Amino acid sequence: MPELKLVSKNFEYDDQPDIKSAMSRGAYQQWKRVLSEKIPPEDIIEEVKTAKLRGQGGAGFPAGVKWGFVPKDSPKPKYLCVNADEGEPGTFKDRALLEKDPHQLLEGIAITCYAVGIHTAFIYMRGEFYEPQRIVQDAIDQAKKEGLLGENISGSGFNLEVIIHMGAGAYICGEETALLNSLEGGKGWPRLKPPFPALVGAFNCPTVINNVETISGVPHILRMGGEEFAKIGTEKDGGTKLFGVSGHAAKPGLYELPMGTSLKELIYDHAGGVRDGKGLKAVIPGGSSTPILKPDELDIPLEFEAMMDAGTMLGSGAAVVLDETVSIPQVFMVMSRFYAHESCGQCTPCREGCTWVYKTAKKIAEGNGQPSDLDLILDIAPMFNGTTVCPLGAALAAPAVAMVEKFRDEFLKLMKN
Amino acid sequence: MRTLSDSTRQQAQALMEMYPTKEAAMLPVLHLAQKEFGLIDDEAEQVVAEVMGISPVSVRETSRFYFMYHHHPVGKYHLQVCQNISCTIMGAETILDHIKRRLGIEAEERTEDGLFSVERVECIACCDRGPAMLVNDKLHTGLTPDKIDGIIKESDPERKLDHMQSEGNKE
Numbered sequence: 001m002p003e004l005k006l007v008s009k010n011f012e013y014d015d016q017p018d019i020k021s022a023m024s025r026g027a028y029q030q031w032k033r034v035l036s037e038k039i040p041p042e043d044i045i046e047e048v049k050t051a052k053l054r055g056q057g058g059a060g061f062p063a064g065v066k067w068g069f070v071p072k073d074s075p076k077p078k079y080l081c082v083n084a085d086e087g088e089p090g091t092f093k094d095r096a097l098l099e100k101d102p103h104q105l106l107e108g109i110a111i112t113c114y115a116v117g118i119h120t121a122f123i124y125m126r127g128e129f130y131e132p133q134r135i136v137q138d139a140i141d142q143a144k145k146e147g148l149l150g151e152n153i154s155g156s157g158f159n160l161e162v163i164i165h166m167g168a169g170a171y172i173c174g175e176e177t178a179l180l181n182s183l184e185g186g187k188g189w190p191r192l193k194p195p196f197p198a199l200v201g202a203f204n205c206p207t208v209i210n211n212v213e214t215i216s217g218v219p220h221i222l223r224m225g226g227e228e229f230a231k232i233g234t235e236k237d238g239g240t241k242l243f244g245v246s247g248h249a250a251k252p253g254l255y256e257l258p259m260g261t262s263l264k265e266l267i268y269d270h271a272g273g274v275r276d277g278k279g280l281k282a283v284i285p286g287g288s289s290t291p292i293l294k295p296d297e298l299d300i301p302l303e304f305e306a307m308m309d310a311g312t313m314l315g316s317g318a319a320v321v322l323d324e325t326v327s328i329p330q331v332f333m334v335m336s337r338f339y340a341h342e343s344c345g346q347c348t349p350c351r352e353g354c355t356w357v358y359k360t361a362k363k364i365a366e367g368n369g370q371p372s373d374l375d376l377i378l379d380i381a382p383m384f385n386g387t388t389v390c391p392l393g394a395a396l397a398a399p400a401v402a403m404v405e406k407f408r409d410e411f412l413k414l415m416k417n
Numbered sequence: 418m419r420t421l422s423d424s425t426r427q428q429a430q431a432l433m434e435m436y437p438t439k440e441a442a443m444l445p446v447l448h449l450a451q452k453e454f455g456l457i458d459d460e461a462e463q464v465v466a467e468v469m470g471i472s473p474v475s476v477r478e479t480s481r482f483y484f485m486y487h488h489h490p491v492g493k494y495h496l497q498v499c500q501n502i503s504c505t506i507m508g509a510e511t512i513l514d515h516i517k518r519r520l521g522i523e524a525e526e527r528t529e530d531g532l533f534s535v536e537r538v539e540c541i542a543c544c545d546r547g548p549a550m551l552v553n554d555k556l557h558t559g560l561t562p563d564k565i566d567g568i569i570k571e572s573d574p575e576r577k578l579d580h581m582q583s584e585g586n587k588e
């Protein structure tokens with residue numbers, strides 16, 4: 001399938017962060033229409049459900065359904081938290097959305113808040129996003145000046161404050177409840193669910209948490225209509241997704257494609273296959289938490305369910321291409337180091353398990369492993385299931401098992417006997 | 418004991434009023450304090466606690482959880498080299514080795530003159546342009562040994578680079 005650009009439509013224009021230029025290309029038209037036509041908030045939520053917009057932060061939960069969980073007449077204030085923590089290794093799409101089209105995100109935030117009855121939105125941005133912060137803050141200031149955010153927007157009586165909250169370097173704060181604790185000024189420890197944030201979220205108030213890409217898609221749903229948007233994708237996944245390709249691809253970068261495009265097409269037709277005429281060893285399809293695939297396993301539609309059926313996950317849609325020169329035990333070591341480093345330490349199985357896997361991986365990569373180490377890793381892996389507060393440990397276990405099972409020979413070659 | 422400048426105190430005050438609870442201003446206030454003090458050590462934690470009217474223990478609990486708050490001094494130029502998968506397979510280790518050799522320090526160390534420090538960091542979300550690193554708040558991508566030399570030279574024009582062996586020169 002050819003590229004189909006919705007959220008990345010204006011990435012080619014350098015002046016898109018300027019509100020006048022963005023508006024000349026249609027920015028805020030849907031937001032203005034919502035206000036001038038006084039579209040009922042419930043209708044917007046219905047439209048987003050019809051569009052089959054799924055959460056783009058990794059879990060794929062339907063956005064409209066999530067918004068529907070928020071109580072309509074809550075005596076407490078409600079909040080939106082836009083998840084701009086983008087920490088999943090391999091993923092770089094939200095940075096682009098923030099830097100290249102901040103007004104699209106702000107328009108999506110405005111419409112979302114109107115639909116759910118929210119007057120304060122936080123953009124939780126990872127601390128290392130210095131440039132995105134500058135660009136988005138500037139965009140917020142411009143939008144306020146134009147009367148598109150702030151008090152009594154366009155005379156509608158609707159108020160909306162948008163606040164950027166910078167994190168401070170902790171991958172776990174991308175997990176939505178850790179994000180809430182971090183927003184509230186604490187350490188980023190995930191919370192037990194239930195209660196879900198839609199009922200008890202930020203500051204104990206009902207809260208919607210959505211990824212940057214999810215929210216950036218909202219204006220397009222209003223522009224096209226939910227039905228048209230849904231038609232682009234597959235039966236369950238509406239619209240497009242921004243896929244990122246990194247590693248040894250001939251043309252690394254972002255490609256916006258209809259949901260359901262095959263992974264093989266993404267790698268070969270769009271990203272140009274492997275660079276320098278080398279052979280392909282493997283692909284990590286959706287960020288480092290997703291199980292690795294061998295070259296003959298790539299013919300899978302990029303949609304949430306089909307990827308699960310294939311034993312992996314769509315994740316954040318960030319594919320890493322590994323050519324034939326790559327050492328899988330080395331990649332395994334780097335990957336497990338990450339999870340061992342980023343475990344928040346709250347649950348013993350995750351804290352100990354990730355460190356254990358990393359130590360074993362390091363030993364193997366340095367040539368000191370034994371075949372029994374591989375069995376140890378396979379034994380540890382199921383111990384994360386259902387024993388921890390959040391899925392971080394499981395996010396290491398599944399890809400660890402896949403690497404060991406699919407590349408056992410390569411691991412064994414590194415061992416002495 | 419150190420104190421925060423009046424303007425930083427005012428910014429901290431404004432932040433505490435902006436959020437639904439004053440505690441929520443903790444991360445941004447710690448960022449402000451780090452900007453002013455260069456690090457968040459015990460004394461900086463005390464100052465933040467006093468300014469925010471929060472117990473020092475709570476401030477400490479938060480500040481020690483996050484990797485971006487430095488508890489030891491870092492260099493004027495703090496090199497944060499991505500060590501995650503995409504950058505690694507594009508040569509991040511070679512880049513790190515080159516930096517270490519050029520500066521004569523190991524990762525997580527600072528040069529004696531206090532100008533440079535090096536740290537390994539996890540993915541910084543520009544994986545299609547690796548190897549990548551941040552120098553303070555500036556992102557550098559597509560790193561090569563030559564680019565590293567350029568960045569070091571630009572930061573410290575006096576620095577002699579040619580007396581040290583590096584991978585880049587050996588080839």
Ligand SMILES: Cc1cc2nc3c(=O)[nH]c(=O)nc-3n(C[C@H](O)[C@H](O)[C@H](O)COP(=O)(O)O)c2cc1C
Pocket residue numbers: 054055056057058059060061063083084085086087088171172173174175176177209210211212214215390391392395
């Ligand atoms: C360990 C961990 C890290 C996560 N990191 C991110 C992240 O960086 N960005 C993000 O949008 N979602 C991340 N998520 C998913 C969020 O918990 C949550 O599902 C998402 O923000 C919801 O938004 P969406 O429905 O629009 O995807 C992470 C989840 C886990 C378990």
Ligand code: SF4
Pocket residue numbers: 172189190342343344345346347348350351388389390391392393
């Ligand atoms: S599973 Fe790991 S990261 Fe998640 S809460 Fe437990 S210790 Fe923290």
Ligand code: FES
Pocket residue numbers: 089090091499500501502503504505539540541542543544547549
């Ligand atoms: S792996 Fe280095 S920026 Fe993502």
